[in-house]
Amino acid sequence: MNELFGKNLKYDLKSSLVVFFVALPLCLGIAIASGAPPMSGLIAGIVGGIIVGALSGSHVSVSGPAAGLTVIVLDSISSLGTFPLFLAAVIVAGLFQVGLGFLKAGVLCYYFPHSVIKGMLSAIGLILILKQIPHAIGYDKDLMGAMTFQQTDNQNTFSEIWLAFQYYSPGAIPIILIALIILIGFEHHKIKKNKILSAFPPALWAVVSGILINQLYFAFKPEWVLDDEHLVTIPVLNGVSELGSLFTLPDFGLIGTSSFWVVAATIAIIGSIESLLSLEAGDKMDPQKRISPPSRELMAQGIGNTVSGLIGGLPVTAVIVRTSANITSGAKTKLSAIFHGILLAVLVVAIPVLLNKIPLSCLAAVLFIVGYKLARPSIFVHEWEKGLNQFLPFVATIIAILFTDLLTGIGIGMVVGIFFVIKTNFKQAITVTERNGNYLVKLNKDVSFLNKAPLKNNLAMIPENSFVIINGIKAKFIDQDIRDVLNAFIESAHDKNIKIKIEGFDYNLKENA
Incomplete structure (x- = not known):
């Protein structure tokens, strides 16, 4: 425990601040893109950080509203009619996930190939870079939470970049450049050894620089000032009495309809798949190579969705963007995910006016770095x-x-x-080798109907007057289709004057080797 709150605490606190800056605009953007109240995205981020973070068995995974569910949420709200009706479906989806966890359905994550997981991580990195280019140069017509190629405004990833270079905001350029210089420069060992500069994460210095530069524009370059759509936009409360207005209660009025259950099941299944993918990817990125229990993750996500739906939040999943930001920022334990949720809960209510001064262009710089670390050229070479x-x-x-x-x-x-x-x-199950007219047909392991075609082709190529050894010693199981092919070859061998020696099974192949 002392190690947890001593040695690791400073790393987790710094990482939580970076994840907070990454999560803040994404939570808002995903909510708006989903056709939901902006606060619902922040609520999901808070629940994903504090509740799922505490219950999850992962040390590095971070949960919150997922861009991958944006279209599903948008369609579900439309089909059910109102946002409160949708919230009820989120609660039921959460209960489904808890059930999946008890059934140990989390083992499905072990069946995703390593190459596909690595491809997913690199793709997310490239998408982050491409999607942030418009925000970096001050073209903020698209939402920061949008991650799909085709957008609802009939634009796509590349057409948005083209438009951005035509309608950029000059004031964003110095902000993104200085933010990148800070983020890259802070990786230098001399700065890392400086007690004052290294006391806070580079992302915080980048954000502060962005706010200060934009404020300087008011005095020296008013036409370059970034406002409105170019800044973070959080609802501002006028007092404690308005706290209740941030939450929306669920409506179970359609629980008896098939459409309600279809929405709940869809959210549960898609959300579970995305969480398991992110969990597996996070474990592969974890420098300490810790293994997270996937079924426990499903239960944690289920409880998180139940709570999120009860208080007006979007569905939550484990999210690879926030998870990768957490890992690359040096997080050691799950405290980082929990702290980021606490920061969302406290700062969004306490200092919304200050947060609303943050230019999206400097947050884009933070996401650029996260994206690059996910899609480094060395990964492609490897x-x-x-x-x-x-x-x-x-x-x-x-x-x-x-x-x-x-x-x-x-x-x-x-x-x-x-x-x-x-x-x-x-190639590996069956090998056929030849030496001086002698052939060895070797069943290297269990063989199934999938090996039928190559086996038939190889046997057909053996010429007349050959000597053939069929070796099945290593095959503990021989599928009936393979038996039929071998039987047919053995029975027709005398027509070609082919002599056969069988090792590892009987001639009729009725029994396994």
Whole structure:
């Protein structure tokens, strides 16, 4: 415990502040993009940080409203009719997830290929960089929480960048450049050793610089001042009496309808998949390589969604953007996720006026750094060195996510990955070697119907007057389709004057080796 609150506390506090700056605009942007009240995104961020952070078995994962659910939430609110009706569905979705956790459904996360997870991380990094370019130069027509390729305004990732360079805001340029200089410069070992400068995370210095530069514009360059859509926008309370207005209560009026249960089940399933993906990715990024219990994560997410729905928040999932920001900022324990939730709860209520002075362009700089660390060139080189069986699913996942959305891209990456698994299995399960007219047909492991086609092709190529050894010693299981192919070959061998020696099973192959 002393180690937890001593040695690790300073790292977790710094990381929580970075995650706070990343989460703040994303929570607001996702809520607005989902057609929900802005406060619902902040509530989800608070619940994801404090409640899910405390209950999760992960040391580094951070939860909150997910960009991947934006379209689903938007459609669900529309189909159910009102936001309170949607909140009731979120509560039921949370209960579904708790049930999935008790059923140990979290083991599904172990079936995502490594290359696909790495591709997902790199794709998220590239998306962060591409999506923040418009915000970096002061074109803020699109929301910071938007992560899909095609936007609701008929623009896409690349057309938004094109428009940004045509309609940029000059005042944003110095802010983004200075913020990047601070963020990159603070990585230098001399600054890290400086007790004063290293006392606070670089993200805080970058944000403070952005606020100060924008305030200087008022005095020296009024036409460059960033306001309204170029700044963070948080609801401002006029007193403690208005706290209650921040929350929305659920309405269970449609609980007896099929549409209600379809929405609840959809949120539970999609949210669980995204959480498990982010959990697995977070474990791979964790410098200490700790393994998080996935079924416990489902229960934590379920309880978080139940609470979020009760008080007016969006659905929560484990989110890879915040998780990666947490890890790369040096977080050691789950206290970082919890602290970021506390910061959201306290600062959004205590100093909204100050937070509303933060330019989105300096927050874009923070996300640029997070994106670069997820998609460093060295990662692509490393995956290439593993061979095409790993590199092609990796690249396919990246391209698919870039041009669709997270879950669609993961699905495409999984299909490509499975293709290479099957292809590799074809090569490794059965080998046929030849030396001086003698052939060895070796069943290297269990063989199934998937190996039928290559086996038939290889056997058909064995010429007349050959000597063939069929070795099945290592195959503990031989599928009936494989037995039929081998039986047919053995029975027709005398027609080609092929002599056969069988090792590891009987001629009729009725029994496994």
